[in-house]
Amino acid sequence: MGIxxxxxxxxxxxxxxxHDPEYHGYVQLLVGAVIAEAESQGWTVSRLAADDGVDALLTRTETADAIVVMGGEDIAPRFYGGGTGYEGESRxxxxxxxxxxxxxxxxxxxxxxxxxxxxGLQILNVAFGGSLVQHLGEETAHRNHGVPIHEIMASHPVEVEADSRTAELLGSTRVDVQSxxxxxxxxxGSGLRVTGRAADGHVEALEHETAPVIAVQWHPEDPGAPVxxxxxxxxxxxxAARIPQATAA
Known part of the structure; x- marks a missing residue:
């Protein structure tokens, strides 16, 4: 029953x-983890795809009380003023x-x-005029290269701003993540605040300055993420919705 x-x-x-059954299967695992946790907290969950277009997605989310934007493919460069043909470019x-x-x-x-x-973090940034580093290179702490999809997550620490909503939620200013x-x-992007960075300085968490919107660059839903x-x-x-969370019976 929903909240x-x-x-x-x-x-x-x-x-x-x-086109990529292994990637598809791994995405099902990640999305399923989000849905299962949300339902355990009492939410009534609708799983939606954005590739039906703007009008369809806005209509189907018109009455949603909250939203999660999941991971996925690279954002098309034209939305942030970038060019195509970069290293590691996905569809x-x-x-x-x-x-x-x-x-x-x-x-x-x-x-x-x-x-x-x-x-979802990159979508938030681009939505408000931000841009993206198109490829971090092969020698990066943010992803394992040349491995099967189920081994792609890399573990690394993130420093979180002490006065951020993210730090309050996680109960720490230093967290280990899977990315x-x-x-x-x-x-x-305009109106956004950086609230988390990796050791190499790359942004790992964003929050909107006024709206109840936060985003993380890592995958808290991965099976290897901290409990x-x-x-x-x-x-x-x-x-943010000012509603009580479900509690175990």
Whole structure:
């Protein structure tokens, strides 16, 4: 049963990745973990794909009380003034990009609680005029290279700003994370605050200055993530919506 009927939209770029069955399978694991934890906290969850377009996604999330924007493919460079042909470039889903960008902008405008994960952080940044580092290179702490997809997550620490919502949720200013990204925030979008960085200086957490919107570049939903990290970050949505979290019977 949901939290007083409260609904959570978990939004992916696309539901199906038939070109890469192993990647598709791993995404199902990650999204499933978010849905399971959200339902355990009492949310009624809708799993949605953004590749049906802006109008469809905005209509289907019109009454959502909170939103999670999940990880996925690279954002098309035209949305942040970048060029194509960069090293490590993945396929682009421009229809999904446009839909998620519109969704995040509306969430900020309406002050709808939102959590962005990995690509979700990059979507938040680009939505407000930010740009991306297109490739971090092969020698990076943010992703394991040349390994099977289930081994791609890299473990590394993140320093979190003490006065941030993220630090309050996680109960620490230093957290260990699981990440698998080859892109990162470059210029920071308008109205956003950097609240977490990796040892190499790359942005790992963002928060909107006024709206109840936070995002992390890592994957708290990965099976190797510290216990309780996903639950804590999803707890932001209940706190921001000012509704009680479900408790175990």
């Amino acid at each position: 007083q009927g409260r609904s959570l939209a978990v939004v992916e770029a696309t539901r199906f990745r038939g 682009h889903l421009e229809t999904a990009d446009a839909a998620q960008l519109a969704l995040v902008r509306r969430a900020v405008e309406r002050e709808t609680p939102l959590l962005g994960i990995c690509r 698998a990204h080859h892109q990162a925030v470059d210029a920071v 309780g990290q996903l639950a804590a970050l999803l707890g932001h949505l209940s706190i």
